[in-house]
Amino acid sequence: MAAKHIIVIGGGPGGLAAGMLLQSKGFQVTVLEKQPYVGGRTSRIVRDGYVFDRGPTFLNMPHILEEAFQESRKNLHDYVTLKKIEPMYELVFNNMSFFPTTxxxxxxxxxxxxxxxxxxxxxxxxxxxxxxxxxxxxxxxxxxxxxxxxxxxxxxxxxxxxxxxxxxxxxxxxxxxxxxxxxxxxxxxxxxxxxxxxxxxxxxxxxxxxxxxGVFHPLGGMNQLSEAMARAIREDGGTIHTGTGVKRVIVENGRASGVELESGEEMQADEVIINADFAHAASTLFEQKDLKKWNQKKLDSMEYSCSTFMLYLGLDTTYDAPHHTIVFADDYKQNVEEITGTKLLSKDPSIYVQNGSVTDESLAPEGHSALYILVPVPNNLSGINWEDEKERFRDLALDILEKRTAFKGIREHIVTEMITTPKDWEESYFVYNGATFNLAHSLDQMMYFRPHNKFEDIENCWLVGGGTHPGSGLPTIIQSARITAGEIKRGERQGRKAE
Ligand SMILES: Cc1cc2nc3c(=O)[nH]c(=O)nc-3n(C[C@H](O)[C@H](O)[C@H](O)COP(=O)(O)OP(=O)(O)OC[C@H]3O[C@@H](n4cnc5c(N)ncnc54)[C@H](O)[C@@H]3O)c2cc1C
Structure with missing residues (x-):
């Protein structure tokens, strides 16, 4: 009997984990990724000899990833080297710093x-x-x-x-x-x-x-986890097409039978897994008439997570500062309320900095360092005009770092620089509302109330990634892939028994 063909739309960590788990169990997996690279939000940016993680920088609970590799008959540690970060981070409050440890x-x-x-x-x-x-x-x-x-x-x-x-x-x-x-x-x-x-x-x-x-850093960055899963899929005979956007899921009598690519080509599949940001996918890959539950009206009624303003800086020096630093706004509660409630751009934001080069010399040329700065900000429902705001906000973030952390005189050392705003997350990385952590995780949007791993509206169609159960965050996303792949395998076994 021919292996079932599974198409995965999106090569983020959720899609790659599902692809790896299924390809290793004898399914024929094809991952279709719109960007010219794999990893989605967990990919890397290479610029002028500096390497940055685009999104995640904290790996928690690596055993979930280890288990996913074991289930695929592989050893995670053959693919990546994990370093435990101790102390985990520096927390900067208005009058002191604290260094938590495991x-x-x-x-x-x-x-x-x-x-x-x-x-x-x-x-x-x-x-x-x-x-x-x-x-x-x-x-x-x-x-x-x-x-x-x-x-x-x-x-x-x-x-x-x-x-x-x-x-x-x-x-x-x-x-x-x-x-x-x-x-x-x-x-x-x-x-x-x-x-x-x-x-x-x-x-x-x-x-x-x-x-x-504890908190871990894979050498080369978190993006190496995506690369590792992509390698595992290919080693087992699966296919990954980058630069291949899906235009729509082909639905016949309520069932997904394949996809139409942006090029116009059609591909048939026995099952279709969606890893693209859920609300983005639901609003662009289907005809509204096919969506009984997750139609535009329902999407509009959901709450979305906050967004992030990103600064990736290549420096011609190194700083003796921890791998992770979190600077708390003086009035943290107000800052959080502005990010998630009133959706205003804070005058006194909290800031996270990853100085990965203290742990990992592969991220920058010798004597240089790659600095990643993340400022949590409201998602695009805020109406903030980022073209007007981004330079001013970048300066504010650097002022705060100069004043409150070890990164003194940082502006003089910037060799290369890249900014990603919530608008970019939405327009260039296909993240609905620029809500970088997907649908919010309030109780009324979790578990049964989150989009199910088996997509409720279309047969033979599945979800993986931060938009489905259990939710956003890498260990959770890998878990979503284990649940979805497990259900597909179970369905296959039952189908065989029934024949
Ligand atoms: C700034 C930031 C920091 C984060 N920090 C952490 C952290 O420290 N630790 C942690 O555990 N998690 C973190 N996360 C959360 C989460 O782990 C990542 O966002 C993760 O990459 C999400 O994975 P995913 O598989 O759900 O989706 P994505 O990574 O977004 O992958 C979806 C993929 O689908 C593709 N796609 C979209 N539309 C199409 C289409 N039509 N056709 C083909 N492909 C398509 C996209 O290009 C993308 O590659 C962070 C997220 C962000 C944004």
Whole structure:
């Protein structure tokens, strides 16, 4: 019997992981990627000898990726070298810096020294959140395509450890009194593009995961994970076409039967997996009449995550600064409210800097360094005119860095520079509303309420990536691919039995 042909639309980490898992199990996979390179938001930018990650710079829970490689009969460590970052990051508050570590005794000591009286709260947090993590992980790893999955969740709401009715900030207030320490354990909600004051308390597992498992950097950058999965697909006989945009999914009697490329060519498939940003795909790859649920009206009614303003700088010097630095706005709560609520451009933004060259000399020529600066900003529903704002905002970000971090005199050392605004994310990288972390992760947009891994509107059509269950963030996206690939394999087995 001929192998089932699977077309994957989009070669981001979600699409590549699904392709790798399925190709290794005997399916015939074709990945179609619109850009001339693979990786999507997890790709690299090479400029004048400097290498930058376009998006992700933190790898959490590498064991999820290791497992996906094992399931594909491969060893992740044959493809990439992971370095653990210790201390994990420097957190810059208005009057002090704090350097969190995964070493529990050392972390306790640092809290005791810098936030006396809160040190016992740290152990209580780790213990309490472990229980929450153990309860939540199976929920996140399961499929959520049916009503009974939702009922299971409703039953779980009764489990107090999940803190589903509390905000993340409230949950952390149970453990710590110092504001800065509460932020140390809640700022991770930004990874989902959310505010600690609105994000469900259950997401305290994000900081727990960091403190328990650590933060890693793959040599060459996070983009190397995408490259590794692409290599794995090709080694097993799968095909990846870059520079090949899909114009539409061909739907016949409610079933996906293939795709039409932007070139006009048609390709047949037994199953179609969509990895392109979900709302972008739903609004461009289908005829509205074929979408019963995820039509434009429904997309317009959804909440979207925040966006990011990016500065990639090649410097002719190096700075003795940590791999990751996070500078908190003096009024962090207001900053977060402006990003996610009122959608205004903050006058006092928070800023994240990756000085990857301190860990990885492959990112820049000797004596030089590659600096990545990310400023969380509102998505494009804000109406901000980025053409007018971008130079001023770039200067503001550099002023803050010069004033509050080790990056003094940085402007004098810039050899090459690239800016990506929310407008660019939308127009050049096909991210709906420029919402870089996809649909927001409020409870009413998660699990059963997020677009299902088996696309609800079209038969033989599947989703992977940050727009489906379980959500955005690399480990979660890899998990989405495991769920989708698992369901496709199950369907194949059942089909064979029925024959
Ligand atoms: C700035 C930033 C920082 C982040 N930081 C982190 C981090 O530190 N850690 C972490 O775990 N996660 C992080 N993330 C979140 C997440 O891990 C990445 O965004 C991830 O790349 C999303 O993967 P994906 O597979 O869902 O989609 P994408 O990476 O967006 O891939 C989708 C692909 O589909 C392609 N496509 C779109 N339309 C078509 C079409 N019509 N035809 C063919 N191809 C198409 C796109 O070109 C793209 O390559 C970050 C994201 C951003 C943007």
């Amino acid at each position: 070493d529990k005794q050392e972390m306790y000591n640092r809290i005791k020294q810098q936030f006396p009286g809160d040190e016992e709260g740290y152990y209580a947090f780790m213990e309490g959140t472990k229980k929450r993590f153990d309860k939540l992980m199976p929920i996140l790893q399961n499929t959520h395509g049916q009503w009974r999955d939702y009922l299971r969740l409703r039953t779980l709401k009764a489990v107090p450890q999940l803190a589903l009715g509390k905000s993340l900030y409230d949950v952390l207030s149970d453990y710590f009194t110092d504001e800065r320490l509460k932020l140390t354990f809640t700022f991770q909600s930004k990874y989902l593009g959310m505010s600690p004051w609105n994000c469900p308390g259950a997401f305290s597992i994000l900081s727990y995961m960091e403190y328990e498992y």
